[in-house]
Each structure stands twice: as C-alpha cells, then as structure tokens.
Amino acid sequence: MVQQDADKHSKAATRIEELRALLHRANRAYYVDAAPFMSDGEFDVLLTELSTLEQSHPELHDPHSPTMRVGGEASSGFESAPHRVPMSSIGNTYSLAEFETWYARALQLLGVSELTLFGDPKIDGVALSLRYEQGVLVQALTRGDGEKGDVVTANVRAIRAIPLRLDGTTRAIPAVLEVRGEVYMPTSVFNSINVEREREGDELFQNARNATSGTLKSKDPKVVADRRLAFSAHGRGECEGLTVASHAEFLRALRELGIPVSPLGSTFASQHEAALAIEKFAHARGGLEFGVDGMVVRVDSFALQEILGSTAKSPRWAIAYKYPAEQAKTILLDVVWQVGKGGTITPRATMQPVRVAGSTIQHATLHNIEEIQRRDLRIGDTVLVEKAGEVIPQVIAVVLEARTGREIPIEAPTHCPACQSEVEKDGPKIYCTNAACSAQFREKVKWFVGRDQMDVDGLGGEIIDRLIDAGLIASFADVFLFDAMRIARALTAARAAEGAEKRGEDAQERIDKAFAKLEKDGPGAQALGIIAAAEASKSRGLGRVLAGLGIRHIGASAAKTLARRFKDANELMRATEADLEALDDFGEVTASSVSHWLHSSAAQTIFAELANAGVDLTSKDTSAPAMLNSFFNGKTVVITGTLETISRSALTEQLEGLGAKVAGSVSKKTHIVIAGTEAGSKLDKAIELGVEVWDEARLQQALAASG
Ligand SMILES: [Zn+2]
Structure with missing residues (x-):
C-alpha cells in the first residue's frame, strides 16, 4: 500500500514536471518565436490537468508554475516604487527634417561621419519595466513619472507573453536584468472586448492603449489573464551579468532568454537608410495586428549612447519619429443624447459616413456640452474627424470656412430625452435623476443580466430592447418570470417588422404569418434557452444580485463585501448606517448613500419581487455565520x-x-x-x-x- 502510494506520487511528480516544461515551451513558442505548436484549447486543457494535479500534491508547489500566473492576489490598490534607473521618455518629432538634424547633431557630438542606428516600431501601448533577479520575475513597474512607477507585479504575472522565469538554455542568466518594453493589446482582442462591452452595456474603451492601461490597473489578475495582452521589449534598466555592446545585441540576448522582442526592428547604416524605412513603414503599419504610431530610432552602440548622454528630459541618443494621425472631413448630421444606466446623459455625433484609417466611421463621442460649446460645434457643420489608433473616432475641429450660416447650434437638453423629467447639472455633466426613467431602466437591465452580474446567457442588449419594447420586462424580477411563448412572439414580431420594412412589405401581414408558424412549431430554441439561462442564474446569490442592481457606489467589490458581512437580503436591509460604515472600503458618503437606498421603498419592492420570483438572496460568500x-x-x-x-x-x-x-x-x-x-x-x-x-x-x- 505504502509502495503503491509512493509510485502514484512519483508518477504525479513526473507528470507535473512534464506539463510545466511543456506549457513554458508553448508560451515561448507562441509569444517569443511566433511559432506556436499548440492551440489555445489544448493549452487550456493541459493547464487544467496541471492545476488539478498540483492541487492534490501541494508538496510539489512551485511559485513559477504556469498555473501560478493568477495567484489569487487581488490587489486593493497599487503602491509605487522607484525605478533604479530612471525611465525617461524619448523625444518626439513629426518631421523628417528634424530627424535629420538629430542625426547631424549626434555625428557632431561624437566626431564621426557615420553611425549605425537601430529602429523599431513604436507600439501604442503602456510602458513597463520588468525586473528579473537570478532569472526570476520579481517586480513589474509602470513608467509613472519616470522616477517611480506603480507596482503591478501580480497583474503582470498573469500576462502569458511575459516569462515568470528566464530561459537559461542558450545563454547564462544575468544576476539582474531590468527590461523595459511595451505591453499592448492586439487589435483583434481589443475589438472583441469592445463588442462584448457593447453587448453588456458597458462603456467602450476608447482605444487599445486605454484598454491595456485599464487592464493593467484591474484589481483582479484574472481579468488580466483573460485579456490576452502582448509584450514587446525595447530597452534596458539596471543590468548585472549581461555583456552586450549594442541595442541589437541586447535584443538578441532578450530573445534567447525568452522575452518577446519585435521582429520588425532592424539596424541601419545611416540616417538615410532609416528615413527610407520610416517612409516605407508608414504604409505597412496599417496592416499590423497592433497599433503603431511611429518608429523609435536610436544609436545602436551602448558605448556611444553613454557618450551622448541625456538632456534633462530625454536621451540624446534616441528619437521617436511619429506618424501624423489620419483625419478626414465629413458633415455633422445630428447629435443624439443618450441616457446611461446611472442617469448620465451624453452627446453622440451622427455624421455622414466617411473612410478614415481603413474603416468607415459614422459616430463619434462628443464628451459633454462644454466640449461642444468650446468648439462651437453646430449641426450641419463640416468637421474634421481623426482616428489615431483610436477606435472611437474624435471630432477634432470645425471647418469654419465651410459654414453657410444655416447650421444649427446645439443645446444641452433641459429634460431627459427618454422620460422628459427635468435634468440635473453637475459641472459639464447632465443627469436624469428620475428613479423611474425608462432609458435608465433599460440600461440597468442590460447591466443586471451581464456576465459579471446575474450572467443570463443569451440576453444581449438588442434582445433586452425588444423585450422591453414588447412590455415583457418592467422590473428586474420580470427576467425570471418569462413565458417562452411571449418571448418568442416579441422577438418574432420585431424581426418580422424589420424584415417587412427592408422589403417594403406590409408588416402586419408578415407578423401574422410568423405567428401562425410559431403556434404550430412552438416557442423555439432561443426563447427556451433564455428561460433556462434565467432559471440557472437565480442561484448566483446576494453578492451578484447587489452588483447587478446598479446601486450608486456599489460595484462588484463593494457588493462582495456586503454579501460577506450579511447573510441575506433581510439582514442587509436591517443594517444601520454605522454597520455599513464599519465595512472595509465603505466611507461615510458610501455608507450613507447605501443605507438610504436600502431603506427606500423602491429597494424593498425590488428585493420582495426578486424573492417572489425565486431568486436566491442569501449570501454565497459566507457559509457559516x-x-x-x-x-x-x-x-x-x-x-x-x-x-x-x-x-x-x-x-x-x-x-x-x-x-x-x-x-x-x-x-x-x-x-x-x-x-x-x-x-x-x-x-x-x-x-x-x-x-x-x-x-x-x-x-x-x-x-x-x-x-
Ligand atoms: Zn430619464
């Protein structure tokens, strides 16, 4: 028996080692060598196998195992730490003439007639400094102010592109290695996240850089892991035990050590060669899987870099040539005021469709009324729109010369466009404060059923709109009281009406036909699926319900805190303001606002209706009182x-x-x-x-x- 256990144990140990090595190799192949040999699905299956084995053999724990990327270390905030070598930014230019001047100056300072340069694309991401000691990733810092940055180690560990441990197979591991680079979000990942956010009714990320930065500052490393960030190294901080004479050699060493570097970097024998490459790359960059806003060119030799030194602001040995943003002219047709789930009313521009940077754009955010007035934007104006790696386009300026005098000034709404109640103003922001506002309710329901709240699969934004239009959802509880046939009828009617409009047919006739078919065939998979999903979501527990209700000051983390402290909705509703203020992260303002809401009749109605609909309002986070x-x-x-x-x-x-x-x-x-x-x-x-x-x-x- 003992022998058998020992055998089983050693078998597990062997398999664990095998899996760890294989998954490390797979990561390297994917992110460093761009030669993947394993599908994502396969990777996940093997990772799960490893995780299961490790859980039953805690004695074989290794902090650098591929399973340890998300270590359950949710951050409560980010401390800052100093950069051992300042992380200065590189001087920018938009002009090739200035680039030439920079080169001439470097030649003059060094007293030479030619210089080897190294150029690589300037990826539009977030700069990071990674510190490896004895080959192990010990710290990750953001640039911050260049002197000190935020510690984001736990989140950076969750990025698969970044090795937790350097690869020492082809090169000795340096005692200390600080690598600077850009963490970024591939365009395809960015697009799919925004599609998802739109579906969930969340605010869209403006561009991939904002999305990356938001992800890095996420309180949950699991979010970081899901977002598939990429990394490309481009510089060095403190180094000990790494002998390299040039930037090109340094990047080669990084690649050997398993750190991703851009395959697009290259050395140039002269300024002329580099300038040609910059011009050529201006066209190629649109086809890349990530946003590139310029090219960084530096003196390749570290010895010469040393001689050139730095100005107060930036090194003299490098310059960033930036490509101008792409712009186009179009006409502002209308401004629509949209009501968000918290009652914010924001302006959105509708424009004549125009091609910019490879895509057709028709809408742009206008931020708020003050922005509109500052630019003196009017409906009918010819406007300049820009897309600089920005996925949500921006209106940059009004073309005043094109004014005809017939343009119409834009006014801030005095009443909510949905419920007509008077708006409240807070600086440039406008709110609808009507608790019964139909537009707010619509957005709230979309939020409530979203993935991180009640997670009702199949209930996307558009379907919610149709069900609300059909009068099927008038309260949160209605989501759990659906009748399959009524859902099917609502969705069928909406689709039939749309189809009829497109073809110029009679809508009622089409709807009648569709209904007749429905009576014969039954409600169908979509409606039944929604009901099954709603049924399954009833048991998510108090924390998720609270996170979904859109209560002011209560996001996912505060909802969790409440669910941990109170065993069910009844106990929560009996909580006093003092009880709430005693909770972690609950200040006076939050406690007062939440207490006010909890004791309102609206809250009591919501909880009573949810309970009647069979929604579990007990806490899942605290089993034993x-x-x-x-x-x-x-x-x-x-x-x-x-x-x-x-x-x-x-x-x-x-x-x-x-x-x-x-x-x-x-x-x-x-x-x-x-x-x-x-x-x-x-x-x-x-x-x-x-x-x-x-x-x-x-x-x-x-x-x-x-x-
Ligand atoms: Zn309203």
Missing part, C-alpha cells in the same frame, strides 16, 4: 514568500472563507503579513510599517483555532 466570530473576520491579510504547508490559492480561499480580505500589497491598513520562505519586499514593507508578521507555524495555529 460562525465565521463572524473568527479571528480573521474583517482582517486584511497579505501573503508573501513560499509557503510549505499550503498553496497560496488554497490559503487565500480559506482565509476569505473566514472573513479575511486577502490583499496583494502591504499598507497601513494591513493587519497581518504571512511570510513564507524567500519573502521579499512585502516583508520589508511590513517591518517598516510595524505590521504584525506571522510565520507558517503561527498561521497554522490560528487556522486551527478558527476551526
């Missing part, structure tokens, strides 16, 4: 270093179950830091702030006592 007496309840805990007795994710789950909040970074609010072996900067920080530090033995004692 006993938890409230646990030592860990309400404590903020940070885990650091390698733990011997338990995996980090298992410990996080256990602590959260006991009511603790497990944070990603140490701050004054931290109650306990649990330090395993090889604990690094978090331990230092804890000591510096005088936060209580526990070793594993102490942890186990406390866990045993919390039972």
Whole structure:
C-alpha cells in the first residue's frame, strides 16, 4: 500500500514536471518565436490537468508554475516604487527634417561621419519595466513619472507573453536584468472586448492603449489573464551579468532568454537608410495586428549612447519619429443624447459616413456640452474627424470656412430625452435623476443580466430592447418570470417588422404569418434557452444580485463585501448606517448613500419581487455565520514568500472563507503579513510599517483555532 502510494506520487511528480516544461515551451513558442505548436484549447486543457494535479500534491508547489500566473492576489490598490534607473521618455518629432538634424547633431557630438542606428516600431501601448533577479520575475513597474512607477507585479504575472522565469538554455542568466518594453493589446482582442462591452452595456474603451492601461490597473489578475495582452521589449534598466555592446545585441540576448522582442526592428547604416524605412513603414503599419504610431530610432552602440548622454528630459541618443494621425472631413448630421444606466446623459455625433484609417466611421463621442460649446460645434457643420489608433473616432475641429450660416447650434437638453423629467447639472455633466426613467431602466437591465452580474446567457442588449419594447420586462424580477411563448412572439414580431420594412412589405401581414408558424412549431430554441439561462442564474446569490442592481457606489467589490458581512437580503436591509460604515472600503458618503437606498421603498419592492420570483438572496460568500466570530473576520491579510504547508490559492480561499480580505500589497491598513520562505519586499514593507508578521507555524495555529 505504502509502495503503491509512493509510485502514484512519483508518477504525479513526473507528470507535473512534464506539463510545466511543456506549457513554458508553448508560451515561448507562441509569444517569443511566433511559432506556436499548440492551440489555445489544448493549452487550456493541459493547464487544467496541471492545476488539478498540483492541487492534490501541494508538496510539489512551485511559485513559477504556469498555473501560478493568477495567484489569487487581488490587489486593493497599487503602491509605487522607484525605478533604479530612471525611465525617461524619448523625444518626439513629426518631421523628417528634424530627424535629420538629430542625426547631424549626434555625428557632431561624437566626431564621426557615420553611425549605425537601430529602429523599431513604436507600439501604442503602456510602458513597463520588468525586473528579473537570478532569472526570476520579481517586480513589474509602470513608467509613472519616470522616477517611480506603480507596482503591478501580480497583474503582470498573469500576462502569458511575459516569462515568470528566464530561459537559461542558450545563454547564462544575468544576476539582474531590468527590461523595459511595451505591453499592448492586439487589435483583434481589443475589438472583441469592445463588442462584448457593447453587448453588456458597458462603456467602450476608447482605444487599445486605454484598454491595456485599464487592464493593467484591474484589481483582479484574472481579468488580466483573460485579456490576452502582448509584450514587446525595447530597452534596458539596471543590468548585472549581461555583456552586450549594442541595442541589437541586447535584443538578441532578450530573445534567447525568452522575452518577446519585435521582429520588425532592424539596424541601419545611416540616417538615410532609416528615413527610407520610416517612409516605407508608414504604409505597412496599417496592416499590423497592433497599433503603431511611429518608429523609435536610436544609436545602436551602448558605448556611444553613454557618450551622448541625456538632456534633462530625454536621451540624446534616441528619437521617436511619429506618424501624423489620419483625419478626414465629413458633415455633422445630428447629435443624439443618450441616457446611461446611472442617469448620465451624453452627446453622440451622427455624421455622414466617411473612410478614415481603413474603416468607415459614422459616430463619434462628443464628451459633454462644454466640449461642444468650446468648439462651437453646430449641426450641419463640416468637421474634421481623426482616428489615431483610436477606435472611437474624435471630432477634432470645425471647418469654419465651410459654414453657410444655416447650421444649427446645439443645446444641452433641459429634460431627459427618454422620460422628459427635468435634468440635473453637475459641472459639464447632465443627469436624469428620475428613479423611474425608462432609458435608465433599460440600461440597468442590460447591466443586471451581464456576465459579471446575474450572467443570463443569451440576453444581449438588442434582445433586452425588444423585450422591453414588447412590455415583457418592467422590473428586474420580470427576467425570471418569462413565458417562452411571449418571448418568442416579441422577438418574432420585431424581426418580422424589420424584415417587412427592408422589403417594403406590409408588416402586419408578415407578423401574422410568423405567428401562425410559431403556434404550430412552438416557442423555439432561443426563447427556451433564455428561460433556462434565467432559471440557472437565480442561484448566483446576494453578492451578484447587489452588483447587478446598479446601486450608486456599489460595484462588484463593494457588493462582495456586503454579501460577506450579511447573510441575506433581510439582514442587509436591517443594517444601520454605522454597520455599513464599519465595512472595509465603505466611507461615510458610501455608507450613507447605501443605507438610504436600502431603506427606500423602491429597494424593498425590488428585493420582495426578486424573492417572489425565486431568486436566491442569501449570501454565497459566507457559509457559516460562525465565521463572524473568527479571528480573521474583517482582517486584511497579505501573503508573501513560499509557503510549505499550503498553496497560496488554497490559503487565500480559506482565509476569505473566514472573513479575511486577502490583499496583494502591504499598507497601513494591513493587519497581518504571512511570510513564507524567500519573502521579499512585502516583508520589508511590513517591518517598516510595524505590521504584525506571522510565520507558517503561527498561521497554522490560528487556522486551527478558527476551526
Ligand atoms: Zn430619464
């Protein structure tokens, strides 16, 4: 028996090693060598297998396993840390003449007649500095102000393109390696995220760079993992034990060590060669899988870079040539005021369709009424629109010479376009504050059924619109009280009417025909699917319901906090303002606003209706009320270093179950830091702030006592 167990154990150990090596290789092949040998699906299957094996063999834990990218370390905020070598930005120019001047100056300063240059595309992303010590990724910082940046290590670990550990097979691993590069979102990923966000009724990301930056600052590394960010290295910070004489050599070394670098970089023997490449690339860049807004050209030799040095602002040895944004002229046809789920009313431009940067655009955001007035924008105006890697186009200026005098000034609405109630103004922002506003309700329902809330599959924005138009959804609870035949009729009628309009046929006749078919065939898969999905979503629990109701100040994380503290909706509705204020992250304003809402008759109606519709309003985050007496309840805990007795994710789950909040970074609010072996900067920080530090033995004692 013992022998059998030992065999089983060693088999598992072998398989774990095999899987780890294979998945590391697959990542490298995909992100560094651009030669994938495994599909995403296959990768996920193997990753799940590895994760399952690791869970049943916690003794084989390895913090650098491919499963450890998302370590359950949700961040509560981002601390900043200094750059050991400042991360200065590179001087920009839009003119080839200026580029020539830059080169001439470098020749003059160095007293030479020719220089080898290195040029690579300037990817429109977010600059990061990655620090590897003994080959292990220990820190990731954003650029920040160049002197210090935000620590985003936990999120960066979730980016598959970035190795957690350097590859030492072809080159010795340097003692310290700081790599600067651009993390970015491939265009296809960006587009699919925006399609999804539109469907979910979320605000769209303006461009891939904003989406990347938002993703990096996400509080949940799982979000980062899902977003498929890419990385391309382009510079160095502190380095120890890496002998390279030029930028080209440096990039080659990075590639060997398993860090992705752009395949489009190249050396040039002269300024003339580089200028030709810049011009040629202006056309090629539109066809790339990512946004490129220019080309960075630098003196290749590190020794010469050293001699050239830097000005106060930027290095003299490099320059960024930027391509001008693409613009086009069109006519502003109309401004539509849209009501969001929180009541914000924002202007959206409808323009005569025009081609810009490879796509046809018809709409642009106008931000707010002050922006419109500042530009003196009028309906009928000829406007200049721009798309500079921006997916949501911008109206840049009014072409005043084209005015005929017939243009119509744009006024801010005094009443909500949907419910006609008077609007409220807050600076340049306009709100509809009518709690019963039909447009707000429409957006709220779309939010409520969205993936991170009740997650009712199959209920997209357009379908919600049709069901609301047909009078099938008048409250949140109605989502759970659908009748299949009525859904089918509503959707069928809308489609038939649309089809009839397109073909110029009689709508009623078409609808009658479609209904007759419906009576014969039954409601069909779509309607039944929606009902099944709504049924399944009833059991998501209080936290998800709260996150979905669009209560002011209550997003996903605050909803979770409430669901952890209160065992069901009834207990929550009895909470006093003081109870709420005692919660993590609940300030006075939030507590007062939420308490006000909870005690309103509207809230009581919503909860009563949901309960009647069979929606589970008990908390899923706290199983045992006993938890409230646990030592860990309400404590903020940070885990650091390698733990011997338990995996980090298992410990996080256990602590959260006991009511603790497990944070990603140490701050004054931290109650306990649990330090395993090889604990690094978090331990230092804890000591510096005088936060209580526990070793594993102490942890186990406390866990045993919390039972
Ligand atoms: Zn309204």
